[in-house]
Structure formats: C-alpha cells, structure tokens
Amino acid sequence: MSSSSNGSAKAYWAANKRVLALCLSLWAIFGFVLSIFFAEPLNQFEFFGFKLGFWFAQQGAIYVFVVLIFYYAKRMNYLDRHHDVHED
Amino acid sequence: MSVQTWTYLIVGLSFALYIGIAIWSRVGSTKEFYVAGGGVHPVVNGMATAADWMSAASFISMAGLISFMGYDGAVYLLGWTGGYVLLALLLAPYLRKFGKFTVPDFVGDRYYSRTARIVAVFCAIFVSFTYVAGQMRGVGIVFSRFLEVDITTGVIIGMAIVFMYAVLGGMKGITYTQVAQYCVLIFAYMVPAIFISFMMTGHVIPQLGFGAELNDGSGQYLLQKLDGLSTELGFAAYTDGSKGMMDVFCITLALMVGTAGLPHVIVRFFTVPKVRDARSSAGWALLFIAILYTTAPAVAAFARVNMIETVNGKDNTGTLYSEAPEWVSNWEKTGLIKWEDKNNDGRMFYHKDPALNEMNIDRDIMVLANPEIANLPAWVIALVAAGGLAAALSTAAGLLLVISSSISHDVLKNVFMPNISEKQELLYARVAAAFAVVVAGLLGIYPPGFVAQVVAFAFGLAAASFFPIIVLGVFYKRLNKWGAIWGMVTGIGFTAAYIIYFKFIVDAAQNVPANWFLGISPEGIGVVGMIINTVVALVVSHSTKEPPQHVQDLVESIRIPRGSGTATHH
Numbered sequence: 001m002s003s004s005s006n007g008s009a010k011a012y013w014a015a016n017k018r019v020l021a022l023c024l025s026l027w028a029i030f031g032f033v034l035s036i037f038f039a040e041p042l043n044q045f046e047f048f049g050f051k052l053g054f055w056f057a058q059q060g061a062i063y064v065f066v067v068l069i070f071y072y073a074k075r076m077n078y079l080d081r082h083h084d085v086h087e088d
Numbered sequence: 089m090s091v092q093t094w095t096y097l098i099v100g101l102s103f104a105l106y107i108g109i110a111i112w113s114r115v116g117s118t119k120e121f122y123v124a125g126g127g128v129h130p131v132v133n134g135m136a137t138a139a140d141w142m143s144a145a146s147f148i149s150m151a152g153l154i155s156f157m158g159y160d161g162a163v164y165l166l167g168w169t170g171g172y173v174l175l176a177l178l179l180a181p182y183l184r185k186f187g188k189f190t191v192p193d194f195v196g197d198r199y200y201s202r203t204a205r206i207v208a209v210f211c212a213i214f215v216s217f218t219y220v221a222g223q224m225r226g227v228g229i230v231f232s233r234f235l236e237v238d239i240t241t242g243v244i245i246g247m248a249i250v251f252m253y254a255v256l257g258g259m260k261g262i263t264y265t266q267v268a269q270y271c272v273l274i275f276a277y278m279v280p281a282i283f284i285s286f287m288m289t290g291h292v293i294p295q296l297g298f299g300a301e302l303n304d305g306s307g308q309y310l311l312q313k314l315d316g317l318s319t320e321l322g323f324a325a326y327t328d329g330s331k332g333m334m335d336v337f338c339i340t341l342a343l344m345v346g347t348a349g350l351p352h353v354i355v356r357f358f359t360v361p362k363v364r365d366a367r368s369s370a371g372w373a374l375l376f377i378a379i380l381y382t383t384a385p386a387v388a389a390f391a392r393v394n395m396i397e398t399v400n401g402k403d404n405t406g407t408l409y410s411e412a413p414e415w416v417s418n419w420e421k422t423g424l425i426k427w428e429d430k431n432n433d434g435r436m437f438y439h440k441d442p443a444l445n446e447m448n449i450d451r452d453i454m455v456l457a458n459p460e461i462a463n464l465p466a467w468v469i470a471l472v473a474a475g476g477l478a479a480a481l482s483t484a485a486g487l488l489l490v491i492s493s494s495i496s497h498d499v500l501k502n503v504f505m506p507n508i509s510e511k512q513e514l515l516y517a518r519v520a521a522a523f524a525v526v527v528a529g530l531l532g533i534y535p536p537g538f539v540a541q542v543v544a545f546a547f548g549l550a551a552a553s554f555f556p557i558i559v560l561g562v563f564y565k566r567l568n569k570w571g572a573i574w575g576m577v578t579g580i581g582f583t584a585a586y587i588i589y590f591k592f593i594v595d596a597a598q599n600v601p602a603n604w605f606l607g608i609s610p611e612g613i614g615v616v617g618m619i620i621n622t623v624v625a626l627v628v629s630h631s632t633k634e635p636p637q638h639v640q641d642l643v644e645s646i647r648i649p650r651g652s653g654t655a656t657h658h
Contacts, residue, residue, distance in 0.1 A: 012647075016647075020178075023177055027174075043327065049301070049309045050327075057162035058159075065374060069172060069370055069374055070368070073176070076364070077364055077367075086364075086650060087651070
C-alpha cells in the first residue's frame, strides 16, 4: 500500500468513527433516555392519543432505528467514495 | 368452510410452496450451502433476515407478553429492534468484508487460535440449541390447536419440513424459503390486526388505531380505557411500568446486544455481494421487522381490551360461563385457558388478586386466539396458524444451519479433518443438519420452558459471548487471543451460571428482585456478562503480548470495504 492510500484509509477510519459516534448517540437517546429513563416525566405530555414516553418506548424509537440505519448506510457510501476505498 | 378445512388448505399450500422452493434451489457446493453463494440481493436478504429473525416468540408470544406487561413490554420492542442498529453499525459491514462462512471462522482467524475457534463453536451451538428449543415448542403449540394432533406429532411434522429445506437446500434453500415465509407471516399478522383495529377504532392502520378514540361511542381513547380497566382490576396502569428502571434498561440492552450477537442473524450478512449491501441490508431487515414490531403493541392493547371485556363483561362483574364465546372452550381443550369458579356464581372473572381471579390464561394464546376473540372469519384463523408456523420454521431452519455449519465447517474441516474434500464437507454438513433437526425435535417434545423465556436466555448468552469479542476484534487491534478466549469463557460462564442458579436451582420464590445482583433479573444479566467479557478481554490482552503482524493487517483490511470480493475465495 502506498503512503497516500494509507493516509486515506486512516482519514476514512476517523470519519467512520465520527459517523458511528453520532448514530450511536441518537440510538442511545431514543432507545434509552427518552423511552426508559425519562418515560415517566414525558408521559405528562400527550401525543396523538398516546402518553409521550409510552409512545417512544412502544413505537417511536423503532421508527428512529430504521431511519438511523438507512442514514448510516447512505453516509458510509458517500465516505467510501470520498476516501476512495469503495468496491469496484 | 370450517376453520379446520381452511387450516389444512392454507397451511398445506404454504408448506407445498416451501418444499417447492427447497427442491428448486438445492445446492451443490459448500459455498452455496453455507452462504447461498454470496450473491443475495440486499432487499431479498433483508426479507430473509426478517423471517429468520422473527421467530415463534415474535409472532406467537410477543404481543401476548406485551398485552400482560403493558409499558414494560417495551423491553422486547426496543430490545429486539435496537439490536439491528448495533448490527448494522458495528458488525455487518466488517464481517462481510472479512468474507468467510461462519462466526467461529472470524473468531478463529482474528484471534489466530484453534482454542478461540472451539470456544466460539461451543458458544454458537449452545446459543442456537437454547433458541431452537423455543421454536420447536412454538410449532407444537400451533399444530396441537389447529390441526388437532398431539404436540409430539406436530413437532415431528415440523421436523420433516425443516429437514427437507435445510438439508437439501442449505443456506440457498433457506434464504428463498424465508422470503416466502416472510410474506406468509407478515400477511398473516397484519390481516387480523387491521380487521381488529378497524372494528375497534375505525382506523385501518393498527399503529394509528392504537392511539385513537374507541368506536363504541364512549369518546374514550383506547389507551385511556385500558389504563382504567387495568387499575380497576388491581393492575398497574397499562401505560406505566411496574419493573424497576435498572432492570428494564438491562433487559433491553441485553436483548439488543444479544440480537447483534446471534450467530444465525450475523451469518445472513455473509450472503450479500458487497460491504455496502451488508449495511443497507440491515436497514431493509429492520424495516421489514418494524412492520410487525410496531403492530404488535397495538395488537397487544386491542387483545387486552377484548379479553377483559369478554371475560368480565361490559359491566365488569363477570360473564356467565354458559354464555362464554366459543374461543374460550376451544382453548380450554388445549389447557391454555383454565376457569375455576371460586365463588360458585357460574361466572368467569379476571382480576389481579389471586383470591378473586378465576381465569388462568396462557400468554402464548393472545395472538393465536385474537381472530377468534374478535369473531373474524374462519380463513383468517387458518392464516394466523400458517403465519405462526412460517415464523417458527424459518427461524428453526436458520439456527439448524448455524449448528450444522459449526459442526461440519468449524469442527470437522478446520480442526479435525483439514484434508477432506469439498464434497465430503458438504456431506458432513448435511449429516450434521439432519442430526441437529433430531435434537431440536426432541427439545420441542420435551420443552425446557416458556417460548419467550427460553429465547431471552439465548440472547443473554449471545450478548455475553460473541458481541464484545467481534466488536473489539474490529475496533481494537491490540486485543489478542488470550484476551478473547478468557473474555468469552468468563462472560458466558457467569451469565449461564446466574441464569441456571435463579431459574433451575433455587425455587421460584427466591427468584425476586431482592435476591438479584443489583436488581437485575436473569433476563437482563447478559449485560453484566458482556461487561465482564470486555473487562477480562482487555486486562488479559494488556498483560500478554500483542497479536502478530498479519492479524493486525487483517484488522486494517476489514476496516475498509475495497477488495471484499476476493476475500471470499481464500
């Protein structure tokens, strides 16, 4: 491997880790913070006939998870090309 | 036509479809057998993963569990979907780039150790058998109710079907059968859910009906009514939790990490052509799963209201047993509903207080009985039976393939008989699959416990064994073989010991929060096992020498997508 492609691989890995940190933070916020830790206080708010904390725990977080994975896939496809490590 | 005729017809047609696909897609090479040739489209793979993943527990038990648990049911909803985020972000792309056949393959190569490989094989087989036991019990329940055969016969029919497509078709057969099974199971799940949602709230989308106003003219929201009914009968309000927050958190996290660590799910990401496909395929899988998983809590709430109103009557004083609807007596025959007239008034009554409660209702029946409870047509009831079977059989097949490839590929080919030809390896893979089918059948005939409960254990064990070792293997180059081996052994050892202690050694009365470690139930203890695994792995790695250069190069190479095509042919 030449030094320039090595540098690119390093930059790619660093960028990858930043995307991961962002996505995993959102995963934790929706999966744990809003749905479990703060479910009770959030339940004071009403959201289309649901108590809000209950809605996050039984519906909302799941929608966020789906969106997160597609966002991650899209973002990584861009990074693969940008750092020239994509396949074919 | 009667329910019976419809059941034979719909279940028969769906089985004919699965077997047809098995014959059409039978395989000739180990690569086709283990990873379907590696050329599955990401959307197709997503669908197959969804079927592979959604088991008898998801289809049959989950809505029932949520129905009885209320808010606390979120542990299953969040846990079993959130794991896909971890899988997509931390495992799938790297394992696809690594490009071999099994999880122990990765562990064996990354940790350059036959011992690590054997520990991983042991974990894979242990997790898979724990899990498959629940599936076979699910098959037994469905057959015993709908085909009116005894559970043993039901399990044997299930074994014969799985045998056909797992042994003949390997991963290729399983993949395409699972696509068909996904379609059957999601259709079967959605039809009654849509019917019931429409009948109760006027919304055709159950996810919306769940939060809507009831149709009965009371002007009450469904969930308001359910909260009211629950507190009136002595339960916690449906939308409030009754478990400790720490326990809810641990169970959710254990299920998430366990999902990401389940070998039969991980192996599905070896079957797509490219790294980028592995990422998007996880998204498709979760989308297909989310259709069922966001419907399940709605079904749970509808079923709960229906169940309470049928048993206790509109005025909440009990319904005369002589006027009970047919589903009550149908399910009494299977022993899954029991009525005991404690006050001799001839009425059924449901209440939290055991002194007042006269109904013993098994949670596993809620989905299966739902169409009957809501008086839906006979063909819908038959469809649900076919869906439950599709869910149980698809997961059983995926697990059996993991067991068979662990035995033939990881144990025989890579440890004991490195010189066997591909043809022999394929033969051994088939023999191992057949053997696994028989063991799974026996576990189904003599089930070790509740469907969903047994499954929860498999997750704890998967969380405590594979997940940390694979993630660290990709993200932490310094982790060496001693760290990995000791991490896995201590993680799975602790978790198994804790579960066995509370579930099988002490009596049930001792299995309470006061006796648990930090208030964490056996279902959530996998999180602690995972932490132990990670800490031990890091400490042991740091006090021993770093992994050899070629392993560090391997880690560098799996971090970038380029070149995944060639890696498969090593």
